Amino acid sequence: MAETVLSLRDVHKSFGHREVLRGIDLDIAEGEVVCLLGPSGSGKSTLLRTINHLEPLDRGAIFLRDELIGYREHRGRLVELDDRALSRQRAWFGMVFQGFNLFPHMTALDNVVEAPVLVKREDPAHARARGRELLASVGLADRVDAYPRQLSGGQQQRVAIARALAMSPEVLLFDEPTSALDPELVGEVLDVMRGLAATGMTMLVVTHEIGFAREVADRVVFLDGGVVVEQGAAAEVLTNPRRQRTRQFLTHVR
Template structure:
């Protein structure tokens, strides 16, 4: 079966620095893959390249077998503009560390915006979808509230609902709890856990090792832009093969973050 996502030999430079060094990665339908590694290891860059937010220098990115990284492909140009391919527009959505909500819009308006403006849904249908998704993330009663009246955890849940509003084939999560106070982390992770159990296809960069161990089907350790080790959570987190992975996890344990 063709993977939902296939990354082949991905290379990315920033200036003269090579950030990704030939990364190969596949994510199957309904699989949850956790990317772990130290700050600067390339996790966020990999997600940004997969979402076509950053150009790549070499390699390929395929969604359902289609090379979306080819600059000649219509998929790449259509993905971010109205009237483009429905399949391309629905293929991916990303949630960042920062919430990136529009401050002048209510939670409902933030979630309904992309389905209405980008995908051409009627306003009523977009609002109905937004109400449904806000209820799904536990914010049904805050639909008319603006972001500055929401907690960090609530804002991040709105951001997740906004990503889900485009019905993505692949959900990318970039350290989505990093900007949250510790007491708010659990409410956001609970939503991701529910999505995972519901069969969503997810690629997430995370520093929450205990959560990765509970939810992920596979854990991938990045180090210096190289995917150094990949396997089931119990193997990578409990009995890693690579010495560099063991060193990283020893620091995580010392910081009390393995869980």
């Protein structure tokens, strides 16, 4: 059995009076690819943002291996970490957003090397050499000096993936990485993600790409109303879901 890398225990999160996550329990094994499915508003993106503490928890706990994320224990209660400690922990998670989030005034290469140099204090020359390797690995060896405005949406998202990989993360988090792309550009991003999965990268992917989930995911987790409705092997859940709500959702997204 692969070692558990990421553990979520009784995770709750509300915005005002709206309870978005209502007690999520989830374990992710090393090298596992897990796809989160569910309707809009089910809590998928919020769940990702709690994992690297972009959203603080209202209740519960998240662990990367044995380390509590976002908090430390002090005199029997949890205290939120300071910015420096949070930055150290966030480096363990590579986050790929639906909107790319590239710095528009920086080249593709500069976008990739910014965090390793500033956060991890890597030697700039080493970081740039590795940044070129990472951009080549996502098919952008000839676009290292291009600015985001000079790149297609698919190319920008591949830069964002290279940027996430530059931090050598333990877990890659993808928040609907193809939802902002024109249909003809979706495939090039999914191809990169397939390649990452084949290397054994631990990945948690929010997606509506059912074909990708069927092909690549080890496990599918279906969320609705802030709770896990159903989870299991991808082929099992997508072909023969046990819950009526899961069947209803899959009928519509197919």
